[in-house]
Amino acid sequence: MTYALICLPFLAVAVVVAVVATRTLPPGDRRRRWAATGIAAAVLVVLTAVFDSIMIAAGLFGYADGTRLGPVVGLAPVEDFAYPIATVLLVPAVWTLARRRGTRAAHDED
């Protein structure tokens, strides 16, 4: 349970930033951003299932007993999938907000 509880606040931050960022986009771009986010999340979840399992099998890292919910995909604990879902939401959102800020600053100089 510990691992899942650690994931929650980080996932929440990613969701909030993504919602705030997409709201700054025009409606067409907003729909496209959510569609792209969904497809990218699906791709990264599959990649995570494959490569996380390989990384765990290679002994790169491990998890302490009793800290996980239990379900796994391959060798990857379900909690690990919070990482790609959070990055797919958060990173493009920060990119959009920063870009918007940059555009606005450029306009202000005029």
Add this chain to the structure above:
Amino acid sequence: MTAFAYLAGLLLSIGAIVLIDVRWRLAFRRAPGPSALAVGTGTVLLLLWDLAGIGFGVFFRGDSPWATGIVLAPELPIEEPVFLLFLCYLSLVCVLGIERMLRHGGRRRAPSHGPATAASSTGDVTTTPGGRHP
């Protein structure tokens, strides 16, 4: 040599994403500042997430022959921030790349001067290789 396999694999993968990014002007070549800020913010947040996991005793470093064994902090190998950076950069290029594909409806080349193309709404530069430069 095998101790550098994981780190080398990560760096090679980042290099491959850079090629895709540059070729299709998706992130850094389109908006260097925002891209650096986005990947940087993501990496720092994931590092905090990792440190929380380590702090609560969830993660531990394995004794893998494929890792260098160099640690930045207890249970935090030098490979980890590189992996987190890789994951953030991959996420950004993935979302922006798929967005581009959706915008152009799968067409390989977008008309650079067409009347009111969908791309004009975001003010993006053309995706055509060797096209307009800012």
